[in-house]
Amino acid sequence: MANIRDIAKYADVSVTTVSRVINDHPYVSKEKRDRVHAAMKELGYLRNQQALTLSTGKTQRVVVILPYMDHPYYSFFVDGIAKAALENQYRIVIWQTEYKLSEEQQALDLLKHREVDAAIILSHEMSFKEMVSYRAYGPIAVATVGAPKGISSIHVDHYASFVSGIHVLQQHGYEEIGIILSRSHSPSSLARQQAYFDEVASAREQWIWTGYLTSEDGIRLADEFLSQKERPRALFFSSDYVALGFLGEMQRRQLPIPETVAILGFDGNPIGKAFGLSTMLSPNETIGRQLFETALAEMQGASPQTTAMTVMYQTGTTL
Amino acid sequence: MANIRDIAKYADVSVTTVSRVINDHPYVSKEKRDRVHAAMKELGYLRNQQALTLSTGKTQRVVVILPYMDHPYYSFFVDGIAKAALENQYRIVIWQTEYKLSEEQQALDLLKHREVDAAIILSHEMSFKEMVSYRAYGPIAVATVGAPKGISSIHVDHYASFVSGIHVLQQHGYEEIGIILSRSHSPSSLARQQAYFDEVASAREQWIWTGYLTSEDGIRLADEFLSQKERPRALFFSSDYVALGFLGEMQRRQLPIPETVAILGFDGNPIGKAFGLSTMLSPNETIGRQLFETALAEMQGASPQTTAMTVMYQTGTTL
DNA sequence: GTATCTTCTGAAACGCGTTTCAGAGCAAGC
DNA sequence: GCTTGCTCTGAAACGCGTTTCAGAAGATAC
Numbered sequence: 001m002a003n004i005r006d007i008a009k010y011a012d013v014s015v016t017t018v019s020r021v022i023n024d025h026p027y028v029s030k031e032k033r034d035r036v037h038a039a040m041k042e043l044g045y046l047r048n049q050q051a052l053t054l055s056t057g058k059t060q061r062v063v064v065i066l067p068y069m070d071h072p073y074y075s076f077f078v079d080g081i082a083k084a085a086l087e088n089q090y091r092i093v094i095w096q097t098e099y100k101l102s103e104e105q106q107a108l109d110l111l112k113h114r115e116v117d118a119a120i121i122l123s124h125e126m127s128f129k130e131m132v133s134y135r136a137y138g139p140i141a142v143a144t145v146g147a148p149k150g151i152s153s154i155h156v157d158h159y160a161s162f163v164s165g166i167h168v169l170q171q172h173g174y175e176e177i178g179i180i181l182s183r184s185h186s187p188s189s190l191a192r193q194q195a196y197f198d199e200v201a202s203a204r205e206q207w208i209w210t211g212y213l214t215s216e217d218g219i220r221l222a223d224e225f226l227s228q229k230e231r232p233r234a235l236f237f238s239s240d241y242v243a244l245g246f247l248g249e250m251q252r253r254q255l256p257i258p259e260t261v262a263i264l265g266f267d268g269n270p271i272g273k274a275f276g277l278s279t280m281l282s283p284n285e286t287i288g289r290q291l292f293e294t295a296l297a298e299m300q301g302a303s304p305q306t307t308a309m310t311v312m313y314q315t316g317t318t319l
Numbered sequence: 320m321a322n323i324r325d326i327a328k329y330a331d332v333s334v335t336t337v338s339r340v341i342n343d344h345p346y347v348s349k350e351k352r353d354r355v356h357a358a359m360k361e362l363g364y365l366r367n368q369q370a371l372t373l374s375t376g377k378t379q380r381v382v383v384i385l386p387y388m389d390h391p392y393y394s395f396f397v398d399g400i401a402k403a404a405l406e407n408q409y410r411i412v413i414w415q416t417e418y419k420l421s422e423e424q425q426a427l428d429l430l431k432h433r434e435v436d437a438a439i440i441l442s443h444e445m446s447f448k449e450m451v452s453y454r455a456y457g458p459i460a461v462a463t464v465g466a467p468k469g470i471s472s473i474h475v476d477h478y479a480s481f482v483s484g485i486h487v488l489q490q491h492g493y494e495e496i497g498i499i500l501s502r503s504h505s506p507s508s509l510a511r512q513q514a515y516f517d518e519v520a521s522a523r524e525q526w527i528w529t530g531y532l533t534s535e536d537g538i539r540l541a542d543e544f545l546s547q548k549e550r551p552r553a554l555f556f557s558s559d560y561v562a563l564g565f566l567g568e569m570q571r572r573q574l575p576i577p578e579t580v581a582i583l584g585f586d587g588n589p590i591g592k593a594f595g596l597s598t599m600l601s602p603n604e605t606i607g608r609q610l611f612e613t614a615l616a617e618m619q620g621a622s623p624q625t626t627a628m629t630v631m632y633q634t635g636t637t638l
Numbered sequence: 639g640t641a642t643c644t645t646c647t648g649a650a651a652c653g654c655g656t657t658t659c660a661g662a663g664c665a666a667g668c
Numbered sequence: 669g670c671t672t673g674c675t676c677t678g679a680a681a682c683g684c685g686t687t688t689c690a691g692a693a694g695a696t697a698c
Contacts, residue, residue: 003654014678019656027676049432050373051654054683059369061412070398070604072391079389082415086422091434093380093410096401103405113368115410215590241590248593251570252636271534271560271590274567285389317571322684333648338686346646370684373653643696652687658680667672 002043011039022047059117062295063093065107066122071214072269073239073284077122077143080288088296090117099125099183111137118295123186139298141291146187150304154290156282157308158188162195164311165236165264165280172319174234174262175200178207180221180246181238192238207232218245222253225261234262234319240269240279247275247318263318266311278316283309321362330358341366378436381614382412384426385441390533391588392558392603396441396462399607407615409436418444418502430456437614442505458617460610465506469623473609475601476627477507481514481555483630484583484599488553491638493581494519497526497551499540499561511557526551537564541572544580553581553638559588559598566594566637582637585630597635602628 004022008015013032020028021036028036039045053059064081066074078094085092093116095107104126110116111134118139124131128148131140135150147153162179169177177200181189189210197203206228212221218241225231225246237243243265250257257263265272268281287309294305323341327334332351339347340355347355358364372378383400385393397413404411412435414426423445429435430453437458443450447467450459454469466472481498488496496519500508508529516522525547531540537560544550544565556562562584569576576582584591584598591598606628613624 004656005654008678015655016657016678016680017676020677023656027674029676032677046431048373048654049429049434050369050376050378051683052656054367054369054373054653054685055655055657057369057683068398069401070391070394072389072394075389075391075394078413079387079415082388082413086415091412091414091429094397094401094413095410096398096405110368110410112365115368215593219593244590245593248595252595271563274534274538274564275594276567276571323686324684327648334685335648335687336646339647342686346644348646351647367684370653371686373655373683374685374687376653639698641697643694645692645694647690647692649690650688653685655683657682660677660679662677663675665672665674668670 002045003048004045006043007036007039007045010043011035057114059115060089061091061093061116062118062120062292063095063107063110063116064120064122065095065097065104065124067097067099069094069096072241072271073267074122076269076284077288077291080285080290081120081292082288084289084292084296088292090292090296097125099123101125108134108140111140117299120291120295139295139304141295141298141304143287143291144187145191145308147306152291152294152298152304153306154287154294155308156188156287157310158191159195160308161266161280161282161311162192162236163199164313165266166195166199168278168280168313169234169236169262169264169319170199172234172262174319176202176207176232177234177236178209178225178232179236179238180212180242181208181210182213182242184210189238196236202232212237212242213239215241215245215248218242218247219249221246222249231261234258234264236264236266238266240265240267240272240277243277243279243318244269244272244275247277257318265318268311268314272316276317278319279314280311281314282311321364322367323364325362326355326358326364329362330354376433378434379408380410380412380435381437381439381611382414382426382429382435383439383441384414384416384423384443386416386418388413388415391560391590392586393441395588395603396607396610399604399609400439400611401607403608403611403615407611409611409615416444418442420444427453427459430459436618439610439614458614458623460614460617460623462606462610463506464510464627466625471610471613471617471623472625473606473613474627475507475606476629477510478514479627480585480599480601480630481511482518483632484555484585485514485518487597487599487632488555488581488583488638489518491553491581493553493638495521495526495551496553496555497528497544499531499554499556499558499565500527500529501532501557501561503529508557515555521551531556531561532558534560534564534567537561537566538568540565541568550580553577553583555583555585557585559584559586559591559596562596562598562637563588563591563594566596576637584635584637587630587633591635595636597638598633599630600633601630 097103141152265279416422587600
């Protein structure tokens with residue numbers, strides 16, 4: 001495979017001139033430029049991206065760190081990131097962590113070893129304190145709340161969003177409300193619990209179900225829910241998938257929704273529409289785009305920024 | 320940031336010796352080895368992955384080419400690929416093409432420019448003829464049927480799978496069957512049509528619906544289906560998501576399933592379980608793993624291989 | 639005692655683009 | 669006529685690990 005020196009020899013110019021032709025530098029005479037182009041064509045020259053990367057110190061890659069690939073929730077973020085990255089000639093490297101700290105560390109080590117220029121983290125187990133220690137090696141943008149100075153954050157304001165979801169339920173006449181959360185100790189779950197206690201008069205501990213992440217978890221929830229003596233009249237989920245699992249299982253048992261219990265989802269996954277799921281629409285693709293864009297801006301010298309996004313009620317038939 | 324030469328100077332050894340220590344080469348005296356380790360610790364040495372890549376010619380990266388990130392169908396493949404890749408110290412670069420030929424070409428150009436060591440293609444618009452022209456630059460493994468010599472393929476045998484799905488429907492007493500396909504001209508769709516005509520006595524052109532990819536397409540199908548004079552008694556979908564969209568819309572219209580029409584999906588997406596969707600379970604995660612493993616084997620000198628996988632009926636309540 | 643290994647070490651070349659710097663030639667400015 | 673500035677060119681250094689090759693020292697074999 002021909003390299004730049006082969007081209008230089010073949011075209012009888014210096015490597016500098018070849019490099020200039022490749023990079024469209026103006027100070028090359030038309031004559032030599034043509035000779036170089038001819039030589040490149042003749043020898044089938046392909047620029048070696050690795051050499052370029054080593055030379056410039058820029059990899060044109062960003063690592064996207066997320067717990068699960070096969071959870072549709074993250075796909076929308078990744079879609080937004082991928083689109084923005086492609087538009088800017090960046091490639092994305094995916095790292096699946098399953099919330100294992102060691103995997104998160106390995107993923108961020110890519111930054112240290114200059115395999116990527118920046119990191120985008122969709123959800124994490126790692127403390128922000130530890131995350132900050134990687135900041136020296138490149139920009140980091142997260143989709144979670146509570147990021148300290150130095151780390152960009154484009155996130156859904158889970159407190160405000162849960163408040164507005166609760167208000168939607170209340171406007172529909174539901175006062176006794178339960179909430180379904182994923183990881184109990186995550187910052188977003190804490191914010192949601194806070195909103196719950198602040199806004200729901202009848203809030204009670206046993207109406208908070210934690211550890212529900214997938215549609216299967218939603219199916220499982222049906223038993224847990226029905227076995228309770230005193231049940232809330234509405235359930236506010238933190239994920240459409242869990243809500244759909246629950247909804248499907250209730251339908252299977254021929255328990256009418258919303259009569260048995262009203263259901264409000266969270267995400268706005270298109271599949272929810274098919275089943276009339278009422279939900280809070282979250283602009284995840286947009287967040288993905290902005291995560292990339294803010295990381296890119298930081299690479300170009302901008303300061304880290306924090307942006308909170310809000311969700312919108314999307315009407316359905318489960319309220 | 321300290322490089323290998325700084326370490327050499329600090330430890331008063333040659334760069335060769337430092338390199339040997341890094342790579343656990345045996346021929347280094349304990350004394351020098353210790354000095355080098357101390358120097359690396361002292362100066363906070365981090366190996367530059369780019370230099371290593373340029374030097375060895377191996378990137379430890381594989382590009383995964385797929386049409387849509389936000390279509391859950393592909394997530395399971397990617398999950399399998401990601402797991403296998405991580406286990407082997409490979410990183411995956413994602414390239415979303417939306418079935419645009421130019422994007423597919425750009426993605427495969429990564430191979431040419433040595434940004435990745437191999438390519439895994441989940442679905443493509445590009446002809447195999449064109450794809451083969453990239454083979455000289457690295458192994459290519461596809462998840463589609465019909466790959467020529469030189470290109471590895473781990474795929475679902477769509478003909479056999481559709482045949483077995485049709486047999487399931489027939490065993491349940493359905494003779495008048497329609498099929499729902501995604502892209503009309505893709506090899507998998509052609510194989511499915513062939514199976515349909517071969518196995519269904521009452522097969523007819525107007526019972527083949529093409530262009531259905533998402534759950535929204537499934538919703539839209541309800542009108543198309545109901546507006547037909549003569550309707551099949553069962554529908555065999557090529558995607559669970561489309562099937563679920565249709566199922567949800569039928570439920571919304573209070574048209575009982577399977578009395579109005581039986582539904583058989585294809586994939587085995589977990590969300591289907593919540594709604595009792597009968598489906599043909601496809602081992603997509605396993606296919607993902609094998610795609611990576613066969614690509615890895617090829618990088619190590621093995622020959623391309625082709626493996627066809629079969630699907631399994633997963634019982635539900637829509638038949 | 640000499641031949642043959644084995645262990646250990648480092649200089650230099652290699653992978654391959656980019657960038658800096660110095661210099662040559664020529665035109666415009668005053 | 670002399671200075672200034674622009675256009676064009678290429679040698680060499682740089683980014684940073686790995687690998688080849690040559691050689692020295694010590695150990696083992698016969």
